[in-house]
Amino acid sequence: MPYRLVATDLDGTLLRSDRTISARTRDALAAATAAGAAHLVVTGRSVPWTRHILDDLDYRGLAVCGQGGQLYHAGEHRLLTSVTLDRQVAATAISRIEAEIGPLLLAVSRDGLDGEVLFSPGYRTGDELPRHTFTDPDEAWSAPLNKIYIQHPRLRDDELAEAATAAAGGLVGVALSGPDIVELLPLGLTKATGLSMAARRLGVKAADTIAFGDMPNDIPMLRWAGYGVAMAGAHPRLAAVADEVTAGNDEDGIAVVLERLYRTA
DSSP states (O other): OOOSEEEEOIIIIISOTTSOOOHHHHHHHHHHHHTTOEEEEEOSSOGGGTHHHHHHTTOOSEEEEGGGTEEEETTTTEEEEEOOBOHHHHHHHHHHHHHHHOOOEEEEEEOSTTOOEEEOTTOOOOOSSOOEEOOSHHHHTSSOEEEEEEEOSSSOHHHHHHHHHHHHTTTEEEEEEETTEEEEEETTOOHHHHHHHHHHHHTOOGGGEEEEEOSGGGHHHHHHSSEEEEOTTOOHHHHTTOSEEOOOGGGTHHHHHHHHHHSOO
8 A cells, every 4th residue: 555644734735726625536535545544634724613624524533633733533523632822922922023023913713622713803814614803802812722823914924924933933833824824833833743643543654644735834744744745836835845746726636646546556
C-alpha cells in the first residue's frame, strides 16, 4: 500500500469553491480506505465549524481541527483533546501588534464542541455559519479561547502575518490560513502537532502519510508527512515545499493523486 494515512486540509483542498465535495473525490477516498488507508481531515476550522462537513461525508474517525489544537472523534461526537490560548498572553500579543501597525479587527474562537466565534464590528467574513458580534471587549475575553483571528484595514494577508510574527512571534503562533484569515495560536501549535498526535493513535508514522494542502498553515503538515501535495493555485510558500503540485480543488486534485496511487495498490 502506497500510504497508510491520507491527510487532507478542507478549504481550498478537499472542499470545492462551493463548499461541497465531488463524487469523484469521495470515490477516490473510499478506494483508498478500502485498500487499508485511513483518511484524516486536518483543518484550521474549529470543531463547530467542521462537524457539519464531517457528518455530510459520513466521516466516523478522528479529525484534527483548530490548526492542530483539537483532536475530535467524529463518530462519537467527542472532543478528545483541546489546546487553549492563554488570554493574557493573547492580549499582550495584540497590544504589541497594534503598537506597530495600528488597530486590528478581531474575531475570537471560543473553545469546546459548541464554541462560538465572536466578531468585532467591521470584521470581514463570508462564512456560512452564524455571525455573533461583540461590542464589549470584556465579552470577547470572558471564556476560554482556542484562537484569535485578526484583520487589518490596509495590510494584505501576507503583510499582516509578517507584521504579527515580527511583533509577537515570541508569544503566539501566527498562521495564514486563507483569504482574510490570519490567526493567533498557542505558541508552537501547528497542523503538524495535531497530525502527529492523531497518527500515533492510529499507529501510523510520518513516512506512511501523504498530506494535501493549499495555504501556508499547511506547510508544517506537508513537511511532517512522508509525501506532501499542494493544490494547483496554492500559496507559493506552500508549493515551494511540496513534493508534487496536483490539480486544483475544483478539478478533483486529491482524486487525481489517489487514483494514481491506489489503482494498482
